[in-house]
Amino acid sequence: MTTTVTLPAQRDLIDGQWSVPAELPEAPLCHPDTGEPLQARTQTAPDAVHRAIAAAESLHRKGSWRTSPITDRIAFLRRVAAALEARLDEIAAADSLTSGVVRTVTGMFADGLxxxxxxxxxxxAAEPGEQSLSGSTGPVRLLHLPWGPTAVIAPWNASTFTVAKKTAFALAAGAPVIAKPSGWAPSGPVLFAEVLAGAIADAEAPPALFQLVHGDSETGQLLAQDSRIRALAFTGGRVAGAEIARAAAGHSTALQLELGSNNPVVVRADADVAATADALVAGFTKLNGQWCESPGSVFVPAELHDALRDAILDQLRTIRLGSCLDPTSTMGPQANRPQFDRVADAVKRLTQHGATATSTTGLPDLPGWFHAPAVVHDADPGDTLDELFGPVLTLHRTHSDREAVELANRCHTGLAGYVFGADLDAALALGAQLDCGEVKINGTSVLDLHPESTQGFWGGSGTGAHGDAELLRFFRGARIVGVDNPAFPI
Incomplete structure (x- = not known):
C-alpha cells in the first residue's frame, strides 16, 4: 500500500516572517516506500541564519521574555499545547514519510507533543528559578536564569518530537529558540513551527521567541560557531556531534549532546529465553531500528545462545514489513537511501569477516528502502563495537556474567543498556555495572523508567543528560546575588 502525499513546503521562520530557503540540487526527499522524489531538500542562506541569531540576541537583551512573569510563560506553554492538538495527524503523516516509521507509531509520538x-x-511551576536564602547580614537570592539565545539541532529520526521537547523546556527557561531540523526530516518541524508562530501571534509574544532554519551541517556549524548562541542542544551521530562541540568550544557555549551508542544487552543464565526474545525483537525493530537506544550487541551464555537466536528468528516471522502508511504494517522502510546503504554495508562487512546474518521477515513487493531485521551471530565482538543504527542485532557467546559485563563495556556505548534475568536483585546489581545512562531490566521500551528519571550520557555518547528536570536545568545557569558580610576575615 502506498499513497500520493504532498509534504508541506519548507519555509524559514525568522523574526516572525516566513520565507523560502534555497533548494539543494542533489539528493531530494523521497518516499521511503517507493524511492519516488517528493521534494527538494533546502538550505537557509548564511545571511538569513545570522539574521535569526541577531533577532534572538536582541530579544534576550531586551529581556521581555526572560523577565516575563512565570505565570505568563506557563500560560503560553499551555496555549501551545492546546494549539498542537489540531495538527497532530498532519505531523504524524509528515514524520512517517520522512523517517519510514509506520504511521501508527509516529501517531503515538505526535500525540505526545x-x-x-x-x-x-x-x-x-515547580522550579521557577528563584530561591531566597538567609545571609548573615542580609538577603541572598539564588537565581537560575536562561543562558541566552538557544539553538536546537534535531536528527531525522523523531525530528518533530526532539524539536518540540527541547524547545518547550528552553522557552520555559526563558530563552529564545532557533531550531534546525535535519535536512532529511524538515516537514514535521515546519508544521510545528506553524503552530508556534500562531501561538506567538495570539499571545502577542515577541516574534523572535521561536525561529526555524533549514539545512545540513553547514547551517548547524553557523549556529554552533556563533558566540551569540549561548546554549545548544544537539541530537545526532558522534561524528557530527564532535564537529558541533569543536565549533562551539571557542566561546564555551553550554552544550547538551545526545549522540550515538551501541547499547549492550546482557542475558543472564536464568533469563526466560522466550520473553527475552520477544523484548529484543520489539526493541531492535522499534522505529525500524532507527533509534539511539535500540538494543545492539547481545551477550548471552553459550548454553542459551542457539535457543535465543532461534526464538528471535521465530518472533521475526511475525513482523509485517510494509508501507509506512499502511495501518497493518508493524515495521516500515529505512528513512532514506543513505541510511539503507549504511545498514546494508554494515551487515555485508560483518559477513565478510566471517559472521552469519539471518532474517526470517518477508520483504514487501515495493521498491523502497526495506531492510529486513537481521540477527548476526559468530561475529568477533571487536567488529561490533560501534552503533549500527538499524534493524540489526548481534549475538555473542559468553561464559560468565563478568565476561559479559567486560565485553558490554568495551562497546562504544553510553546511552542505554539492557539486562535479562529472573533474579531481579542480581539483574539490577549487574545493570549498575554497565557504563550507560539508563539500564532497563527485562524490557526495551522507549518510555522513561520513572517520571523523575534522569539519564546521563556516558562516555562518547554525549555530554549532559535528559529527563524533564535535567532539561530545564540545562537551559539555565546559576547566579547568586546577596549582601556580603564585611566582617568576613578574608
Whole structure:
C-alpha cells in the first residue's frame, strides 16, 4: 500500500516572517516506500541564519521574555499545547514519510507533543528559578536564569518530537529558540513551527521567541560557531556531534549532546529465553531500528545462545514489513537511501569477516528502502563495537556474567543498556555495572523508567543528560546575588 502525499513546503521562520530557503540540487526527499522524489531538500542562506541569531540576541537583551512573569510563560506553554492538538495527524503523516516509521507509531509520538509542553509548564511551576536564602547580614537570592539565545539541532529520526521537547523546556527557561531540523526530516518541524508562530501571534509574544532554519551541517556549524548562541542542544551521530562541540568550544557555549551508542544487552543464565526474545525483537525493530537506544550487541551464555537466536528468528516471522502508511504494517522502510546503504554495508562487512546474518521477515513487493531485521551471530565482538543504527542485532557467546559485563563495556556505548534475568536483585546489581545512562531490566521500551528519571550520557555518547528536570536545568545557569558580610576575615 502506498499513497500520493504532498509534504508541506519548507519555509524559514525568522523574526516572525516566513520565507523560502534555497533548494539543494542533489539528493531530494523521497518516499521511503517507493524511492519516488517528493521534494527538494533546502538550505537557509548564511545571511538569513545570522539574521535569526541577531533577532534572538536582541530579544534576550531586551529581556521581555526572560523577565516575563512565570505565570505568563506557563500560560503560553499551555496555549501551545492546546494549539498542537489540531495538527497532530498532519505531523504524524509528515514524520512517517520522512523517517519510514509506520504511521501508527509516529501517531503515538505526535500525540505526545501537547504533553511535552504541559510537562514543561508543570516543571517550571515547580522550579521557577528563584530561591531566597538567609545571609548573615542580609538577603541572598539564588537565581537560575536562561543562558541566552538557544539553538536546537534535531536528527531525522523523531525530528518533530526532539524539536518540540527541547524547545518547550528552553522557552520555559526563558530563552529564545532557533531550531534546525535535519535536512532529511524538515516537514514535521515546519508544521510545528506553524503552530508556534500562531501561538506567538495570539499571545502577542515577541516574534523572535521561536525561529526555524533549514539545512545540513553547514547551517548547524553557523549556529554552533556563533558566540551569540549561548546554549545548544544537539541530537545526532558522534561524528557530527564532535564537529558541533569543536565549533562551539571557542566561546564555551553550554552544550547538551545526545549522540550515538551501541547499547549492550546482557542475558543472564536464568533469563526466560522466550520473553527475552520477544523484548529484543520489539526493541531492535522499534522505529525500524532507527533509534539511539535500540538494543545492539547481545551477550548471552553459550548454553542459551542457539535457543535465543532461534526464538528471535521465530518472533521475526511475525513482523509485517510494509508501507509506512499502511495501518497493518508493524515495521516500515529505512528513512532514506543513505541510511539503507549504511545498514546494508554494515551487515555485508560483518559477513565478510566471517559472521552469519539471518532474517526470517518477508520483504514487501515495493521498491523502497526495506531492510529486513537481521540477527548476526559468530561475529568477533571487536567488529561490533560501534552503533549500527538499524534493524540489526548481534549475538555473542559468553561464559560468565563478568565476561559479559567486560565485553558490554568495551562497546562504544553510553546511552542505554539492557539486562535479562529472573533474579531481579542480581539483574539490577549487574545493570549498575554497565557504563550507560539508563539500564532497563527485562524490557526495551522507549518510555522513561520513572517520571523523575534522569539519564546521563556516558562516555562518547554525549555530554549532559535528559529527563524533564535535567532539561530545564540545562537551559539555565546559576547566579547568586546577596549582601556580603564585611566582617568576613578574608
Amino acid at each position: 501537547p504533553d511535552v509542553f504541559r510537562a514543561a509548564a508543570t516543571r517550571l
